[in-house]
Amino acid sequence: MKKLIDFDKEGFKKEVITNVKTLYRRPIEEATPQQVFQAVSYAVKDDIIDRWIATHKEYEKKNVKTVYYLSMEFLMGRALGNNLINLTYYDAVKEALDELGFDLNLIEDQEPDAALGNGGLGRLAACFLDSLATLGYPAYGCGIRYRYGMFKQAIKDGYQIELPDDWLKDGNPFEIKRPEYAVEVKFGGYVRVENRDGRNYFIQDGYQTVRAVPYDVPVVGYGNNVVNTLRIWDAEADQEFCLDSFDKGEYEKAVEQQNLAKTIVEVLYPNDNHYAGKELRLRQQYFFISASVQRAILKFKEKNSDIHKLPEKITFQMNDTHPTVAVAELMRILMDEEGLEWDDAWDITTRTCAYTNHTIMAEALEKWPIELFSRLLPRIYQIVEEINRRFVLKIQSMYPGNQDKVKNMAILYDGQVKMAHLAIAGSYSVNGVAALHTKILEERELKDFYEMRPEQFNNKTNGITQRRFLLHGNPLLASWITDKIGDEWIVKLSNLKKLKVYATDEKYQQEFMNIKYQNKIRLANYIKEHNGVDVDPRSIFDVQVKRLHEYKRQLLNILHVMYQYNELKTNPSYDMYPTTYIFGAKASAGYKRAKLIIKLINSVADVINNDASIKGKIKVVFIENYRVSNAELIFAAADVSEQISTASREASGTGNMKFMLNGAVTLGTMDGANVEIVEEVGEENAVIFGLRAEEVMKYEREGGYNPKDIYNNDAAVRTVLTQLINGMYSSDDPDRFRDLYDSLINEDVYFILKDFASYVEAHRKIDTLYRDEKNWAKMVMLNTACSGKFSSDRTIEEYAKEIWNLKKVKVTLD
Ligand code: 9GP
Numbered sequence: 039m040k041k042l043i044d045f046d047k048e049g050f051k052k053e054v055i056t057n058v059k060t061l062y063r064r065p066i067e068e069a070t071p072q073q074v075f076q077a078v079s080y081a082v083k084d085d086i087i088d089r090w091i092a093t094h095k096e097y098e099k100k101n102v103k104t105v106y107y108l109s110m111e112f113l114m115g116r117a118l119g120n121n122l123i124n125l126t127y128y129d130a131v132k133e134a135l136d137e138l139g140f141d142l143n144l145i146e147d148q149e150p151d152a153a154l155g156n157g158g159l160g161r162l163a164a165c166f167l168d169s170l171a172t173l174g175y176p177a178y179g180c181g182i183r184y185r186y187g188m189f190k191q192a193i194k195d196g197y198q199i200e201l202p203d204d205w206l207k208d209g210n211p212f213e214i215k216r217p218e219y220a221v222e223v224k225f226g227g228y229v230r231v232e233n234r235d236g237r238n239y240f241i242q243d244g245y246q247t248v249r250a251v252p253y254d255v256p257v258v259g260y261g262n263n264v265v266n267t268l269r270i271w272d273a274e275a276d277q278e279f280c281l282d283s284f285d286k287g288e289y290e291k292a293v294e295q296q297n298l299a300k301t302i303v304e305v306l307y308p309n310d311n312h313y314a315g316k317e318l319r320l321r322q323q324y325f326f327i328s329a330s331v332q333r334a335i336l337k338f339k340e341k342n343s344d345i346h347k348l349p350e351k352i353t354f355q356m357n358d359t360h361p362t363v364a365v366a367e368l369m370r371i372l373m374d375e376e377g378l379e380w381d382d383a384w385d386i387t388t389r390t391c392a393y394t395n396h397t398i399m400a401e402a403l404e405k406w407p408i409e410l411f412s413r414l415l416p417r418i419y420q421i422v423e424e425i426n427r428r429f430v431l432k433i434q435s436m437y438p439g440n441q442d443k444v445k446n447m448a449i450l451y452d453g454q455v456k457m458a459h460l461a462i463a464g465s466y467s468v469n470g471v472a473a474l475h476t477k478i479l480e481e482r483e484l485k486d487f488y489e490m491r492p493e494q495f496n497n498k499t500n501g502i503t504q505r506r507f508l509l510h511g512n513p514l515l516a517s518w519i520t521d522k523i524g525d526e527w528i529v530k531l532s533n534l535k536k537l538k539v540y541a542t543d544e545k546y547q548q549e550f551m552n553i554k555y556q557n558k559i560r561l562a563n564y565i566k567e568h569n570g571v572d573v574d575p576r577s578i579f580d581v582q583v584k585r586l587h588e589y590k591r592q593l594l595n596i597l598h599v600m601y602q603y604n605e606l607k608t609n610p611s612y613d614m615y616p617t618t619y620i621f622g623a624k625a626s627a628g629y630k631r632a633k634l635i636i637k638l639i640n641s642v643a644d645v646i647n648n649d650a651s652i653k654g655k656i657k658v659v660f661i662e663n664y665r666v667s668n669a670e671l672i673f674a675a676a677d678v679s680e681q682i683s684t685a686s687r688e689a690s691g692t693g694n695m696k697f698m699l700n701g702a703v704t705l706g707t708m709d710g711a712n713v714e715i716v717e718e719v720g721e722e723n724a725v726i727f728g729l730r731a732e733e734v735m736k737y738e739r740e741g742g743y744n745p746k747d748i749y750n751n752d753a754a755v756r757t758v759l760t761q762l763i764n765g766m767y768s769s770d771d772p773d774r775f776r777d778l779y780d781s782l783i784n785e786d787v788y789f790i791l792k793d794f795a796s797y798v799e800a801h802r803k804i805d806t807l808y809r810d811e812k813n814w815a816k817m818v819m820l821n822t823a824c825s826g827k828f829s830s831d832r833t834i835e836e837y838a839k840e841i842w843n844l845k846k847v848k849v850t851l852d
Contacts, residue, residue: 043126054066057077076211103842105170106177106353110322111160112270113164115506117152124261159357168260171262179269180269180330181269181270186305189624190663196637222250222276227245228244229241255267261529271330313404323360334352356392359404359458365391366422368386369387405455405456425449429447429459458484462484467841470495474686499833502695502830531831551815561671569660571643577618578804579620579676580680581621582620584691585623616656618659624663634775634777639658679698679705681704689710698824698828699821703818719821725803729792755791762776
């Protein structure tokens, strides 16, 4: 890797030694790996700080336009390795630590993942921050400093157990508390109107208050001195209420406030693509939105005197429906604090807010009961009511007499506040996250809104950062690529297409496949250490890692494994290439069926892995506690990338891109960004199966299909389904998996049986393709070579130009 930033090795070593001494009163020789991790991180932070200050000086000097990426989730993973990569001296630090007697990999392993997110949505936000800093765009990520992040998953007797993720227990060396930027957030009470000089003022009274205190985490750009900020908010009780100096009424209030502050940031809701509708969740949303928007306006006012210029200086990008209360909060600030009239405030708001939709799953689109919303946020509710009243008038004037339009589009309807509708009404841009997803939004899910204002809609296909998922996660491949085409791909991933010429050359094919093999050994060692299972790195590594959700169809995958096992056992002529099926997935704690699928995968693994008669042809591994840090190892080692969601359901997917980048072949449906992956790499270099989105949607319009027909006509399917209820994988409780059986036989809403035969065939195809070593090598190399489009740098350039109108900034150090 080219060194872009100077690194003083001896100075660094000295600083690490001093840090160990001052932090722990110990000589370096006696330091634990955790202590060395802290000491190294502080030394790195020291280097980051100067760049951080310089970046913000530059932003202020230029009075730049800034995007505030508002997100309940930032799935950052570990910071140390990534910061070293982006400071461009990872290798030099590795050497320095070697000289001090420590292994950087081991030191990196001391860091807990910052798991402030569930899955794709949160990881996308993290990749976007990396790209924004690398491209030099002024940006803040705004979120919550959850005390407990995404739970740690343990597997006990095949079941998922959730353990608290106490990620802050040793302290987070990279964050900085900024009490000077604390703001107050108000909940509850009532609104009274005061008329002063002929104008009505709305005043919230009798409320509870929470102090929002920001912690800033640096986001280092690659080799460019830019350091942006992820600002995550902590909650503290308002200090003005001193516990012992008030009478009883105040005392109780003070205690309540203390409790409210404590609970509000306590934990991340572990739901992916599903909203739980809990009061605390709405509190969390308003808490971090109010704090972020208040702070952004205060900062804006330091440099700008005319509030009407806000849209020229700020975009609030709302990541899904979770932060969309921002629309009303901005209206509140503009009217109640800045004294603007409604029309003026609305004009500014709707030119400042933009909304990204990440799902069409109905259960993920948030709707709050009006009773709860108005009780918790009385002033905000008043504003939403007025936004709704005016919006409904607009609908009625465009579509006179059309009650259906009002029903489908109103923000308040059926006793609920519909957050997606609020977001659309209050935004100048609405985007989907892959071409197919955006098309479905425009033609089906948000059709009425699209017809009303088509120019508001646009697509921004997701992307991932190559710096974490290739440069850091797959160092062997990264240096091979650099050796072939230079290192510019690190900031310009489209360069990878230059690798195409190597894909047909046997020598390079061997080199590439040898790297894959080394990475498979690395993963096999991890599996041995963590699962106690021996896997053969010469087998096909067929991988499905992602959140567990019925629509993602891990069940289809494991049913196919059961089918293959039956073939091996009963059909003497059945031949298959040895395959290791690797799963990794967390299920939301309350999602029973998803947890049962985890148990099924582990039960199938138990039976198959212990059956010597199949001579190790199939191995099944469930990797415990799948998260960003082990994901990096997994992507690098995969041969086959399972992207098998029911077509139309996966908005984009981003794991699919990480696999492709690392040279795996997609085995998938035509869903989400898979469609674009196939477009880039060519259909002959992916294996596609199953119903297409239009077919799925047609069945759905017509009330579904009859899975019993398949059960009756397909003996192989019948056998596999019967094994769910005959105790083959649950001898102690044959009814354990009956719920899965019933769900498939009775409705099969995710078309698992419908796609089964086609999935079997797709696997046969993989088997055949893999045996042809040269062609397989060519396929995987072309996957890497054609993955340039899927860099989050490309995505962010599109957002910056087409939605945010940001200008790049250059930062130099004095
Ligand atoms: O389910 C989508 C996933 O397909 C997409 O890649 C990701 C990032 O855009 O967002 C997920 N959506 C959610 O988690 C909830 O909307």
